[in-house]
Amino acid sequence: xxxxxxxxxxxxxxxxxxxxxxxxxxxxFIDRKLYARMQNRVGPPWYQPVADFFKxxxxxxxxxxxxxxMMFRIMPLVSLAAVAAAFLYVPVLGQDAVFSFDxxxxxxxxxxTVPPIAAFLAGWYSRGxxxxxxxxxxxxxxxxxEVPLFISLLAPTLIAGTWSISELTAFYAAxxxxxxxxxxxxxxxxxxxxxxxxxxxxxTPEAETExxxxxxxxxxxxxxxxxxxxxxxxxxxxxxxxSAVFLPFMTGYVFADFLLYIVKTLVILLLLTLxxxxxxxxxxxxxxxxxWKVLAPVALFQVVLNLVxxxxxxx
Amino acid sequence: xxxxxxxxxxxxxxxxxxxWIIHFNAGACNGCDIETIDSLxxxxxxxxxxxxxxxxxxxxxxxxxxxxxxxxxxxxLIQIYEQMSDPKFVIAIGTxxxxxxxxxxxxxxxxxxxxxIPVDVYVPGCAVRPEAIISAVDKLLEKLKNAEKDENQxxxxxxxxxxxxxxxxxxETAEQKEEPKNDA
Numbered sequence: 252x253x254x255x256x257x258x259x260x261x262x263x264x265x266x267x268x269x270x271x272x273x274x275x276x277x278x279x280f281i282d283r284k285l286y287a288r289m290q291n292r293v294g295p296p297w298y299q300p301v302a303d304f305f306k307x308x309x310x311x312x313x314x315x316x317x318x319x320x321m322m323f324r325i326m327p328l329v330s331l332a333a334v335a336a337a338f339l340y341v342p343v344l345g346q347d348a349v350f351s352f353d354x355x356x357x358x359x360x361x362x363x364t365v366p367p368i369a370a371f372l373a374g375w376y377s378r379g380x381x382x383x384x385x386x387x388x389x390x391x392x393x394x395x396x397e398v399p400l401f402i403s404l405l406a407p408t409l410i411a412g413t414w415s416i417s418e419l420t421a422f423y424a425a426x427x428x429x430x431x432x433x434x435x436x437x438x439x440x441x442x443x444x445x446x447x448x449x450x451x452x453x454x455t456p457e458a459e460t461e462x463x464x465x466x467x468x469x470x471x472x473x474x475x476x477x478x479x480x481x482x483x484x485x486x487x488x489x490x491x492x493x494s495a496v497f498l499p500f501m502t503g504y505v506f507a508d509f510l511l512y513i514v515k516t517l518v519i520l521l522l523l524t525l526x527x528x529x530x531x532x533x534x535x536x537x538x539x540x541x542x543w544k545v546l547a548p549v550a551l552f553q554v555v556l557n558l559v560x561x562x563x564x565x566x
Numbered sequence: 567x568x569x570x571x572x573x574x575x576x577x578x579x580x581x582x583x584x585x586w587i588i589h590f591n592a593g594a595c596n597g598c599d600i601e602t603i604d605s606l607x608x609x610x611x612x613x614x615x616x617x618x619x620x621x622x623x624x625x626x627x628x629x630x631x632x633x634x635x636x637x638x639x640x641x642x643l644i645q646i647y648e649q650m651s652d653p654k655f656v657i658a659i660g661t662x663x664x665x666x667x668x669x670x671x672x673x674x675x676x677x678x679x680x681x682x683i684p685v686d687v688y689v690p691g692c693a694v695r696p697e698a699i700i701s702a703v704d705k706l707l708e709k710l711k712n713a714e715k716d717e718n719q720x721x722x723x724x725x726x727x728x729x730x731x732x733x734x735x736x737x738e739t740a741e742q743k744e745e746p747k748n749d750a
Contacts, residue, residue, distance in 0.1 A: 283613070292611040298583065299616055305580030306627070311652040313624065381622075463621035471624035471651045 258349070266343035268335050275483040276300045278490070281517070282524050289528040300483070307476035315469050319376040326373035327470075327477035330366045334484045337362035341491045342420050345508045346501055351417040356408065359416065359492060360401060363447065366485050367393045370456075370478070374466025385465025388456040388535055392446060395539050396453075399546035400443035402554060403436035407496055409557040416495050423499035430499055432560060436553035437497040439546045441519075444489045445526055446542065448482075452530035453538055490516045490523075581627070581653065582707050584616040588626035588650075592643050592679065593669075594633025597693035598660035602630055605696035617703060623649040628703065629683075634662040634669040635676045647683045655686045655710075657702050664688045 261267055279300040287294025314323055340355040342348040348355075367389050374386030408414055410429055411422040423430045446453040449465075457465035467478055494515040501508055533541065591599050606612055606619050620626040623646045635643060647656070658679040661667040666677040679685050686709065689702045 287611070287613060290608050292608045293614050294611075295613045295616060299613075302580040302583035302616060305576045306584045307580075309577030309581060309653075310627075313649070313651045459621045464625065468622045469624060471622075475625060 261349040262339055267339060267349060270343070271335060271338050271484050271487055272480065275480065275487045276304070278487055278516070278520055279483040282486070282520060285521065285524045286528055289524070304476055304480065307479065308473055310472035312472040312474055315377060315379065317378040318469065319378075322372055322376040323469075324474065326369045326376075327474045327481060330369035330481035331477055331484065333362045333365035333369070334481055334488050338484070338488050338491070340416060341488065342417050342495050343491060343509070343512055345505050346417060346420045346424055346499075348417045351415050353418070354414045356404065356414050356416050356419065356496075360404060363485075363488070363492075364393070364397065366481060367447065369481075370466045373470070373478070374468075377466070377469035379469050381462045381464075381468045382466050384462050385456050385468065388462075389449075389466055391535060392449075392453065392456060392538060395542040396443045396446040396546070399439050399542060399550040400447065402547070402550035403439040403443065404492075404496060406436045406550065406553040406557050407433045409554065409561055416492070420495050420499040420501075424501040427500055430497065432556065433497055433553065435549050435556070437493075439549045439553070440493060440497065441522060442526075442546060443542070444493060445523055446538070448486055448489060448523075450523065451527045452533045454532055455535045455538055458532060486520075487516075490519045493519055582711060584618075585628050585703060585707065586618045586620045586626045587628045587630050587703075588620050588623050588646075589630045590632075590643065590646055592631055592633045592639045592663070593636035593675070594660060594662060598632040598663070598691075601693050601696055602632060602659060602699060605699045610696055610700060612700065612703075615704075623647075624651060626650060627654060628706065629654065629656045630659055630699070631656060631679045631685075632659045632663055634666045634672075635679060635682050637674050637676065640676055640682055643679075643682055655706055656683055657687045657689065657699075657706060658685045659689050659699060659702075660694050661690050661692045664690050667692070 263269060280295070280297055283299065284294040314320055337359045339349045340351060340359050371386045371389045371393075374382040374389065377383075407423070407430075408419060410432070411419045413419055413422065449456050457467070462468075467475065470478060491512075494512065498515050498519075500511070502511060589599070589602055604610070606617075612618075623629070627650075629647060629650060631643070647654075656679065658664050662669055663679045666672075666675060666681075669675045670677065676682060687702045687706045689698050691698055
């Protein structure tokens with residue numbers, strides 16, 4: 252009974268859903284502030300993401316006549332639920348996640364595929380012109396970045412010999428020098444994550460200047476608030492996953508590890524924001540050719556490298 | 567009950583702190599449009615007060631509208647206004663948007679923005695300075711705050727509804743008004 256309560260507490264309060272949503276607001280603010288400072292602006296006040304969320308919650312929800320009402324209402328929640336479920340398998344407090352089993356890395360990667368699919372379905376069932384174009388672009392981009400993302404995240408498992416994120420982190424924490432081998436995959440994964448989050452230079456699906464705001468163009472009010480929340484939670488999930496797989500350096504003390512987790516996430520956020528500020532939007536054909544011609548070969552190179560190292564070291 | 571009140575207060579606070587705008591040109595000469603875009607540049611940095619420019623009317627709270635309403639944009643303006651979800655506000659930027667300006671009584675112009683949709687704040691000027699636009703948004707938010715305090719929101723909403731109806735059936739009501747005059 253007590254273990255069950257503990258599990259509920261971990262799943263819903265810390266480091267589960269509540270921590271995820273609060274930390275997503277914090278990272279959202281830091282992202283926007285950094286973006287503003289790099290453009291020589293002052294930027295929003297600290298409460299801006301909270302104010303935006305409450306404002307959207309209070310607005311009236313309008314559903315287009317031609318839209319499929321059920322799909323239109325459900326998709327934001329599907330997106331949020333997938334992200335919140337995946338977050339339970341990513342280690343936040345030390346090296347151990349709330350739940351873990353051999354193969355949870357695959358589960359998390361598949362959960363990460365759900366938000367883009369949900370956005371696609373939302374756009375498709377809105378039946379707007381811009382929404383349909385945005386939705387097809389989301390799907391095109393999904394097929395392109397998913398391959399280098401999967402390969403580059405599965406390459407480190409070849410050395411560690413496990414498909415569980417917690418065990419992977421524990422292995423690399425014990426052998427920190429092995430983590431340096433995965434640098435090419437880390438490069439490919441970081442760019443694929445930027446692509447997954449639809450941030451510049453890969454914000455082709457929600458290109459404001461061409462197709463208004465992509466798949467979510469017909470959304471407003473509460474449903475948009477949940478989509479925005481799911482998106483910023485996805486940012487936290489992606490950054491945590493990256494830090495668990497590619498930056499698995501631990502001190503061994505729980506509190507210090509948590510501080511280290513925050514420092515790691517902030518550093519990764521800085522890199523992602525730097526990428527967003529410094530580059531302009533790519534066309535969809537350029538995204539496709541970049542992902543296939545640059546990212547996929549880098550990820551495949553990492554697989555070959557890791558197999559050679561695994562063979563020569565007899566791990 | 568206290569929880570409901572807290573959420574209500576949070577929503578009111580959010581509405582004041584995060585006005586998202588959408589810009590629409592109803593037939594302006596582009597002078598006011600340049601100034602509106604000017605006020606969104608890093609020089610003025612409106613994100614400091616939470617103002618973001620949105621592409622879709624469904625995401626936005628404030629319709630920033632420039633120019634006298636021409637017959638061609640009239641239907642589009644009404645459509646965009648109706649796509650925005652409540653609570654929504656309209657700011658008329660420039661003399662033409664306020665009254666019709668030099669285009670008043672032109673054969674292809676219906677007049678200012680308020681001849682089609684209800685307007686909350688008028689900003690005169692030709693062309694308007696970006697500071698005036700920022701001050702207009704500030705005044706709108708102040709008005710909103712006072713309206714919440716006085717609890718007159720419902721009355722305002724009723725007035726706005728009446729106004730939209732009269733704007734839609736503008737010609738009919740004009741005829742009705744004229745009739746009693748003839749009798750007298």
